[in-house]
Amino acid sequence: MVRPVMKDIFFLGQKSEPATKADVQVGxxxxxTLEANRAACVGMAANMIGIRKNVIIISMGFMDVIMFNPVMLRKDTLYETEEGCLSLPGVRKTIRFQNIEVEYYDMNWKKQRIKLSGWTAQICQHEMDHLEGILI
Ligand SMILES: [Zn+2]
Structure with missing residues (x-):
């Protein structure tokens, strides 16, 4: 179901809680909701649709990856960049890692591990920040 995009900064500033298998519908x-906002959006966190659970989605271009309870295992090489956010106006400067490795549960609740670099790594870090209540 397409959900309205949350823009309440107080709500978005709160930390999310671990997701369980019962939260697959959130994915x-x-x-x-990402599909409905495709032109302006490359990723989302669950709190952006009003649900404070550790669930994110990342557009990889050719497909979307939904991650439950993502954990950063490795990260290296900082760089400065600019980002926008569907929940905020404009773009802001931020610092990201070039390369990351993330462990997460997929829609079938199987543990997965993925290495990301550049653009997709940047999206993933932005969405994982949302889970911590961190906005750009
Ligand atoms: Zn955002």
Whole structure:
């Protein structure tokens, strides 16, 4: 289901809680909401649709990856960049890692590990920040 995009800074500033297998529907709602905002959005966190659970979605270009309870295992090489956010106006400067490795549960609740670099790594870090209540 397509959900309205949360813009309440107080809500978005709160930390999210661990997701469980019962939250798989949240992943589907994120998928639908990202699809509806595709022109302006490359990733989302569950709190952006009003659900404070550790679920994110990242557009990889050719496909979207939904991650439950993502954990950063490795990160290296900082650089400065600019980002926008569907929940905020404009773009802001931020610092990101070039390369990351993330462990997460997928829609079938199987543990997965993925190495990301550059653009997709940047999106993933932005969305994982949302789970901590951190905005750019
Ligand atoms: Zn954002």
């Amino acid at each position: 589907r709602d994120l998928q639908d």
